[in-house]
Amino acid sequence: MARLIALDWGTTALRAWLLGDNGxxxxxxxxxxxxxxxxxxxxxxxxxxxxADDYEKVFAAVCGDWLGAQPGLPAIACGMVGSAxxxxxxxxxxxxxxxxxxxxxxxxVPHKDGVLHLVPGLRVAPTGQRTGDVMRGEETQLVGVxxxxxxxxxxxxxxxxxxTKWVRIAAGQVESFTTAMxxxxxxxxxEHGILARTAHAPVRDDAAFTRGLDADISRGISTALFxxxxxxxxxxxxxxxxxxxxxxxxxxxxxxxxxxxxxxxIVLCGKPDLCRRYAAALERHDAHxxxxxxxxxxxxxxxxxxxxxxxxxxxxxxxxxxxxxx
Amino acid sequence: MARLIALDWGTTALRAWLLGDNGxxxxxxxxxxxxxxxxxxxxxxxxxxxxADDYEKVFAAVCGDWLGAQPGLPAIACGMVGSAxxxxxxxxxxxxxxxxxxxxxxxxVPHKDGVLHLVPGLRVAPTGQRTGDVMRGEETQLVGVxxxxxxxxxxxxxxxxxxTKWVRIAAGQVESFTTAMxxxxxxxxxEHGILARTAHAPVRDDAAFTRGLDADISRGISTALFxxxxxxxxxxxxxxxxxxxxxxxxxxxxxxxxxxxxxxxIVLCGKPDLCRRYAAALERHDAHxxxxxxxxxxxxxxxxxxxxxxxxxxxxxxxxxxxxxx
Numbered sequence: 078m079a080r081l082i083a084l085d086w087g088t089t090a091l092r093a094w095l096l097g098d099n100g101x102x103x104x105x106x107x108x109x110x111x112x113x114x115x116x117x118x119x120x121x122x123x124x125x126x127x128x129a130d131d132y133e134k135v136f137a138a139v140c141g142d143w144l145g146a147q148p149g150l151p152a153i154a155c156g157m158v159g160s161a162x163x164x165x166x167x168x169x170x171x172x173x174x175x176x177x178x179x180x181x182x183x184x185x186v187p188h189k190d191g192v193l194h195l196v197p198g199l200r201v202a203p204t205g206q207r208t209g210d211v212m213r214g215e216e217t218q219l220v221g222v223x224x225x226x227x228x229x230x231x232x233x234x235x236x237x238x239x240x241t242k243w244v245r246i247a248a249g250q251v252e253s254f255t256t257a258m259x260x261x262x263x264x265x266x267x268e269h270g271i272l273a274r275t276a277h278a279p280v281r282d283d284a285a286f287t288r289g290l291d292a293d294i295s296r297g298i299s300t301a302l303f304x305x306x307x308x309x310x311x312x313x314x315x316x317x318x319x320x321x322x323x324x325x326x327x328x329x330x331x332x333x334x335x336x337x338x339x340x341x342x343i344v345l346c347g348k349p350d351l352c353r354r355y356a357a358a359l360e361r362h363d364a365h366x367x368x369x370x371x372x373x374x375x376x377x378x379x380x381x382x383x384x385x386x387x388x389x390x391x392x393x394x395x396x397x398x399x400x401x402x403x
Numbered sequence: 404m405a406r407l408i409a410l411d412w413g414t415t416a417l418r419a420w421l422l423g424d425n426g427x428x429x430x431x432x433x434x435x436x437x438x439x440x441x442x443x444x445x446x447x448x449x450x451x452x453x454x455a456d457d458y459e460k461v462f463a464a465v466c467g468d469w470l471g472a473q474p475g476l477p478a479i480a481c482g483m484v485g486s487a488x489x490x491x492x493x494x495x496x497x498x499x500x501x502x503x504x505x506x507x508x509x510x511x512v513p514h515k516d517g518v519l520h521l522v523p524g525l526r527v528a529p530t531g532q533r534t535g536d537v538m539r540g541e542e543t544q545l546v547g548v549x550x551x552x553x554x555x556x557x558x559x560x561x562x563x564x565x566x567t568k569w570v571r572i573a574a575g576q577v578e579s580f581t582t583a584m585x586x587x588x589x590x591x592x593x594e595h596g597i598l599a600r601t602a603h604a605p606v607r608d609d610a611a612f613t614r615g616l617d618a619d620i621s622r623g624i625s626t627a628l629f630x631x632x633x634x635x636x637x638x639x640x641x642x643x644x645x646x647x648x649x650x651x652x653x654x655x656x657x658x659x660x661x662x663x664x665x666x667x668x669i670v671l672c673g674k675p676d677l678c679r680r681y682a683a684a685l686e687r688h689d690a691h692x693x694x695x696x697x698x699x700x701x702x703x704x705x706x707x708x709x710x711x712x713x714x715x716x717x718x719x720x721x722x723x724x725x726x727x728x729x
Contacts, residue, residue, distance in 0.1 A: 088597065116600075161636075162600065200636075206619045208630030209637050240597070240629060256633075257625040258597070265591040271414065271566070271584070274442075274488065293532045297660030298624060299583040299653070303566060304534030307582075310487075310526075311535050327625070334623030 079103055079147050080389050082140050083379035084193075085372070086158035087214055088112045088239060092375070093139050100380030102373075104143070110135035112157040132164035133188050144190045151388045152193045153379050156214035159184065159195040167195035169211060171202055172251045176220045180386045196382055201253055210256050214375065215242045221378030222346050222370055223249065230342065235366075237347040237355050239264070243335045257331045260351075266302065267320050275306045277316035285318035289325020290358050298330045328358045336362055346370040405429055405473050406715050408466050409705035410519075411698070412484035413540055414438045414565060418701070419465050426706030428699075430469070436461035438483040458490035459514050470516045477714045478519045479705050482540035485510065485521040493521035495537060497528055498577045502546045506712045522708055527579055536582050540701065541568045547704030548672050548696055549575065556668065561692075563654075563673040563681045565590070569661045583657045586677075592628065593646050601632045603642035611644035615651020616684050624656045654684045662688055672696040 081096040089111040095104040115131050144150055159167030167184040184195040198213035215236050222234055223246070232246040239260040245252040266272045267279075294301045305323055308314035314322060336359070343359065343366045345352040352369045359366060383389045407422040415437040421430040441457050470476055485493030493510040510521040524539035541562050548560055549572070558572040565586040571578040592598045593605075620627045631649050634640035640648060662685070669685065669692045671678040678695045685692060709715045 113600075200633075203633070203637060203639060208618070208627075208639075209633040210630065211633050211636055255622060255626055256629040257623060258629045259625050261596050262588070262591075262625060262628075265588075265596055269595060270587050270591055274439075292534070295660075296581060297583060297656060299585050299588060299657055300581055300660065301534075302588075303582040303584045304536070307526075307529070307535040307537050310537055311529060313529060313534075330623060331625055334621075334626065 079143065079150055081380060081383050082143055082150055082152040083376055083383070084136075084140075084152070084154035084158070085156050085214055085217070085375040085379070086111070086154045086163075087156040089114075091135065091139060091158075092372075094376045094379070095143050096376065096380055100377060102376060105376075106139055108135065108139045110139070112160065112162055116162050128162075129164055132158065136164075136188065136193065137190070141190070149191060151383065152191065153183070153196065153383050153388060154193055155196040155217035155375065155379060155382075159198065160213055163195075164193070165195060167213075168197045169200035170197050170216075171200050172253055174199065175250050176216065176223065178220075178382045178386055180388075183382075183386055183388075194383075194386070194388060196379075199251060199254070201255075210254055212240075212242055212254060212256070215244070216251075217378035217382065218346055218372065218374045219244060219246070219251065219378065220381050221374030221376070222344060224377055224381050225370060225374060226344065226368060232344055233337065233341040234344045234346060235355060237345065237351040241331065245337075245341070255335055257335060259327045259331045263324055263327050266323060272302065272306060272319065272323060275309050275316060276319040279320045280317045282315070282318040282321040285314065286321040286325040286354060287357070288314075289322040289327075290329045290361060292322075292326055292329070294326060294330050294333070298326065301326050301330070324354060325358075328354055329361075332358045332362065336364060340364065342367045344368045344370065346374050347372055405469065405476055407706060407709050408469055408476055408478040409702055409709070410462075410466075410478070410480035410482075410484070411540055411543065411701040411705070412437070412480045412482040412489075414483045415440070417461065417465060417484075418698075420702045420705070421469050422702065422706055426703060428702060431702075432465055434461065434465045436465070438486065438488055442488050454488075455490055458484065462490075462514065462519065463516070467516070475517060477709065478517065479509070479522065479709050479714060480519055481522040481543035481701065481705060481708075485524065486539055489521075490519070491521060493539075494523045495526035496523050496542075497526050498579055500525065501576050502542065502549065504546075504708045504712055506714075509708075509712055509714075520709075520712070520714060522705075525577060525580070527581075536580060538566075538568055538580060538582070541570070542577075543704035543708065544672055544698065544700045545570060545572070545577065545704065546707050547700030547702070548670060550703055550707050551696060551700060552670065552694060558670055559663065559667040560670045560672060561681060563671065563677040567657065571663075571667070581661055583661060585653045585657045589646075589650055589653055592649060598628065598632060598645060598649060601635050601642060602645040605646045606643045608641070608644040608647045611640065612647040612651040612680060613683070614640075615648040615653075616655045616687060618648075618652055618655070620652060620656050620659070624652065627652050627656070650680065651684075654680055655687075658684045658688065662690060666690065668693045670694045670696065672700050673698055 083094045091108040093106045186193045201210040203209040234244040236242040244254040409420045417434045419432045423429045512519045527536040529535040560570040562568040570580040
């Protein structure tokens with residue numbers, strides 16, 4: 078029997094799981110109705126009044142049959158759906174913070190078939206010259222990561238993605254985190270602009286990625302990126318290999334800036350291909366991830382939060398581990 | 404009487420001048436038919452056969468009446484119109500190189516009303532771990548800069564733009580140059596993606612620009628950029644001021660990487676607002692531009708090249724300076 082509808086509703090996509098006892102995945106779906114597509118086309122302020130309707134339509138399209146088959150099924154979501162441009166603003170918890178989300182921390186969004194519960198994001202307050210930081214969705218992946226690893230020690234969790242997060246965890250608490258918008262820069266460069274024109278019939282090319290990792294980035298990433306174009310014009314790089322070369326440049330630059338000097342155990346959590354790239358880049362700094370988890374950690378985290386917040390009962394998520402650690 | 408049609412035909416736009424005796428500007432036009440718009444929409448290889456027609460149409464639309472009034476008027480163009488995706492590939496001269504372009508260096512593009520002459524670009528050959536570099540159009544601005552300044556000493560010419568060039572000139576020769584795609588990154592970030600969503604009703608905000616210049620970028624530009632979003636979410640930066648803040652971040656990062664330790668006389672050449680920004684950023688490193696020229700240096704450069712290559716005769720460009728130095 079289904080116990081929970083769980084959604085990781087991000088900037089570009091929505092993933093939905095129907096979870097049964099102990100958070101077992103009964104069904105899973107992906108949909109491209111992320112924040113950018115729901116709010117696309119018109120200025121945010123103009124759309125504010127109809128935005129909730131737009132989000133509800135996507136929710137009904139993805140989960141309507143689940144709710145139809147089992148009315149009253151609890152539903153929980155994390156991610157940009159809880160941002161200022163989301164369905165409803167779900168607030169932030171300021172770090173340092175533990176990752177126990179009780180009922181009071183969830184934002185209730187009533188809709189015609191029930192209530193969707195939104196998980197808050199996490200924020201780092203600004204200090205002195207340093208800007209603050211924010212995450213939405215990754216806090217739930219972190220809950221899943223800690224649950225899956227049954228880990229209470231110090232960790233550096235790296236969550237590669239559009240906005241890669243570097244999260245310092247000590248004694249189960251999130252101490253702090255830093256975002257690099259590496260994935261977004263990659264997407265912008267490869268979809269628009271001059272490098273998108275330079276690339277041609279892109280293919281996966283691990284050698285080009287490695288070459289990007291090992292390239293000279295001492296003149297700054299902006300120069301190194303233009304250098305990719307020069308390599309193609311010089312016939313020294315295949316146009317088809319340009320995307321993977323650029324991926325290597327960007328990831329190497331990120332790691333050079335963000336890998337801390339005081340090494341903790343590193344855990345990677347994200348898309349397998351991206352984690353593999355980060356692992357290769359980290360190895361160049363003698364940093365070897367202790368574990369790599371997939372983004373499915375979000376489903377585990379949503380289940381865990383649903384239990385700790387009382388959305389689902391009679392089950393202690395912490396007692397059940399799924400065998401997902403690679 | 405008109406002597407020359409001169410075009411600076413770049414990635415996003417085309418500027419055309421009708422030049423009279425001594426390169427005096429008789430008429431000037433701007434058109435948005437740059438390389439990206441001419442080749443827009445379909446893969447380059449499919450369009451290769453019709454591309455020349457498309458360029459010719461834009462050329463006729465912009466300069467047709469000038470040629471109609473004075474058939475046989477010589478025409479010369481610099482910029483991306485001479486790239487592999489341009490009207491015709493105009494090649495590159497490898498640096499170190501002087502900036503004397505004779506007739507043999509120009510590529511002749513016949514069209515129904517005459518011949519358009521294309522100025523070659525410049526390239527830096529790759530060495531060891533360092534990638535090469537390329538420019539198209541800026542070589543002509545450099546010719547104009549040197550002509551306008553009547554300068555034969557050592558110079559660092561910085562040409563801010565979509566792809567900012569840092570050019571080392573010694574004894575009238577281009578020794579080497581480096582490109583940072585700072586302007587392109589700014590455009591991509593501000594037109595697409597999450598910062599475009601965060602910004603709102605952008606206004607010019609010099610204080611925000613200065614704040615970006617002075618921000619902590621020690622964690623890398625990718626993190627600093629995401630920090631701009633955090634500032635807005637924290638209410639510490641107006642959404643309308645975000646573009647200028649990001650402009651400050653990107654220019655500061657570029658200068659930190661590319662300003663050489665061995666200081667030469669610095670000359671800025673580009674759009675006045677952009678030059679003003681670079682000057683402010685350079686001042687933070689105690690570097691003070693000796694002169695600032697506008698992009699109209701391209702018209703001067705095209706005239707100079709037309710004279711040295713014999714396209715126009717009976718005039719020595721080097722004898723005539725226009726009073727454009729600020």
